[in-house]
Amino acid sequence: MSIFVYTENISGAYKKAALEAVSYAKTVADMSGTDVVAVSINPTDAADVLYKYGASKVVTLKSDALKSFNPKAYAEALATVVDGVVVFPHSTDASSVAPMLAVIKNASLLTNVVSAPVAVSPFEAKRKSFSGKAFMDAKAHGENVVVTVSQNSFGVKENPVSGSEEVKEVSVSAEGLTVVNQEKSSGKLDLKEAEVVVSAGRGMKGPENWGMIEELANVLGAATACSKPVSDIGWRSHSEHVGQTGKAIAPNLYIAVGISGAIQHLAGVNSSKTIVVINNDAEAPFFKSADYGVVGDAFQIIPALTEKIKALKGH
């Protein structure tokens, strides 16, 4: 039986998280001696990119009930196609669908896995636990398994295969939820997806000083984030808050400016590949969890750093 992967699209496009899920499914398929079937709902991107990462078949599901996101309708639609092992990205929407599919299929659910499985039958893999402080080696009971892949943990791996596409009509119901409206900040890079994040905290002294943070983020092609206190007092939006009760992110580079590094904050960023801390307090706890650090005045350092990075990038 093929390994299935839900290739989530964001406004029609396949983002890195979906390609990472395909890469993961391909690894599981290779370990199991089978192939990968991707299942999409309302994509606008062509299927070719999915063949590039190892999917030999893409099944596109169509139904009026699937026009807006309803996790139950999506889970029921997927259930008509998938069986055995089903891989999801651990994104906000997909991670709502995965548990529902697990219930429908009476499957074991392993969320936030970080690496290739230790074994495929029974399925066993390492996943995040204790807010990024520990890995849990988790084992599934039974053949039906739903797995969600933690973003930027496994990585995207090209594995081109020849592939084909199939469109399937499904009949599901989407009762009880109606979208009233959507508000999107256009053009802003999504925080969970960004490879580089520039984050700042109370050390900035006021919301009017964020210009230099946004400029550095711009030059780096980064998303901006913030610590909990500045989101609670309204200097920055809740959607930028990273930490225990905010978002958990795992960018390649996390630059923290004027953030002391409380444990609650670390819980949201400890999976970042590289952490740079800039703080004028040499005793700030964050330095203990950083890869690189600069002790000094952010108001001098950040503009200077921005100029140097511009130079590096040839601007």
Added chain:
Amino acid sequence: MKILVCISSVPDTTSKINFTADKSAFDKNGIQWVINPYDEFALTKAVKLQESQGATVTIATVGDVATEAVMRKALAIGANDAIRVNAEPQDSITVAKELAKIVEEGGYDLVLCGKESIDYNGAAVPAMIAQLLNRPFVNACVGLEVNGAEATAVREIEGGKETLSVKLPAVIAGQKGMVEEKDLIIPNMRGIMSARTKPLTVKEPTETDVKVSAVSFDAVPARAQVKLVSADNLDELVRLLHEEAKVI
């Protein structure tokens, strides 16, 4: 309106996380237990609905008798009564099934949960409860108003927010924003005193079909000591990030 708030008792964030000698389980010795931080938003929201609309609020937990201390804190915040399923939680589906049974038996109109627990990070129980009971489900909820048989929920989406109309009975998994941090209810003396005598019913578990087991745990390795760069030598920082870390 009857509201059920699902609560997890979790180790306080600052706890040092240790495992048993054979690494097979979390070591509970010396741990300070608290209400799961995401659940606090759901709980305060429920108590505010109790104050504004006369709803009744029940809290439910799957856990052993040691979790009752945390359940009394939740009662002190303002819940009316509590139900504890007397079992060590094994995995998301068995917990969800126990809670779904309570929802069904009690006829709760609204189930409020935190979206994830900070210990096992399953982020699955609320969605599973909704699927088991065939109810509409909203995750990552950052705003909620209830009007009779309908609710208006705002959820976080990639790059923004979406407002939904939800038919009750429903399941909502919330986070900060559903209630502001500064508005979280802190138990006062009267709350703490009355919590002692509020009803706490214990039920025996019935779900045994565990689907996931923990084989072992490993602490995430600490990072190597930080490389400090002088503020006068930012060229070096750029070089390190470009050539050593290869992130820019």
